[in-house]
Amino acid sequence: MAFPKDIGVIDTMLGIPSSEDRADWYSWFAPLLRDEESRQMFKMPAQYMFKGVPKVDQCDDYIAWTVEQMDRFNIDKALVGFHEESPTAIAAKERFPDRFFFDVPADPNKGMEEVRRLKRLHRDFGIKAVSVFPCGTFPQVAIDHKYMFPIYAACVEMDIPILINVGVPGPRMPMAPQKVELLDEICWFFPDLKVVMRHGAEPWDALAVKLMLKWPNLYYSTSAFAPKHYPKSIINFANTRGADKIIYAGYFPMGLSLDRIFSDLENVPFKDEVWPKFLRDNARRVFKLD
Template identity: 45%
Template structure:
């Protein structure tokens, strides 16, 4: 393939996608937190918020193999992508990392309520698999805000291991209470752990202005655009990226919940300034997740 034939993602650039929520061919795809639901629809969903994402059940049920996922990303002009390890069934993602070490890196979801077991898990994966480059926390799973004391050992261990932490913020799509994901709780976390790098995930709405204020305040706090189609990116975040936040905001999709075709097509209408696009689609992710080493 010649350079001119190389697929591009948007605005003349190849992208780095910081959230591919891969579902694997032959796997059983069920909602991540069925025990928390009280409505009958959610308990039967393939994706825990499939009412938000048209066509997601079909994409999820089809599933991927490491080869098919690598081919899909190449076809859409995506150089690298972050996958999420399932600690109960890590083999598929670890296989991807082994077979495509320049295409994929990974984050490790952690349940902070596991105490020392969680810290041992972090240590094991970080030391054994160098392509594990982040820890993922999802407060809605535990119904505990991220300034709760149960998280603090995880933050300290992440600093020790040199790993950024992604934290879901905003009202969850799944039908569980969302106050625990108010980004204001991160204010205390960033104060207490100034060496910690945190990336806010999943939009932050209806507190997107709070996300911006916090990024202005804390040097090591970032935001990526996971779980939002580009036409729904919060205006406050785009305005911030176009001004003082060019180095703080970057791209994450949410395939297969959101199709890559839609993400790619809608990106053309996102009103970022020309100098911001390379940072948004590539450079900020390279910096935060140390991808220059891959």
């Protein structure tokens, strides 16, 4: 059950800093934040949930700096959000194609315009996934809303996973769009769609386990949780029937440091045979990294 240090880790949620103000990363859902503390005080709208949000010092080459941090912790590859207008994302793909792979955050409110954009980025840049934050779209779009269906269909056609935030969101906004039960109909209607749950699924993590048992293409990633806070239901599922379903994801540098994550991982009670699947093999298979 000891944490293995000889596995090249695949991190399915990591960010590359830039010289821009980090608060700009969250401006797209700023209209949903109504309390003054969220709108004025936080560098990230869920900062109240995290102790010691990493401070990234200014440097001349954030991409190389990020690769250095990955090397320190034996992170072989990392999934990073791709924005076509971002020179950082383009440069990271060009300079380190073997270290980074990319998901595209999608806005289902844009309809077929968004579907065409996703397909173009998949064709031109080889994106490996689409991501959606249902509570953070503006206006909010629930997991099972009709606006989501064109996005799901496009992911099936491109044969790439969709990453969906589930559970009570950290930012102070209504939670209803991310109720885990809403995935049941989606998995039923789109049996070929690979869905990876992000951000914990709490307080419905036990239901998430039930749904993963039910639906072959439903998975869970550990994003935005320090390993000491992984839900017990998820650890137990990984150690029993769900070893092929649980995928490692960090949250660096958005909310957690790599030092914190990897020191906590040493105390997670996964079985020996679970670790390679959790840290590498499941991500390799689901995101088709071979």
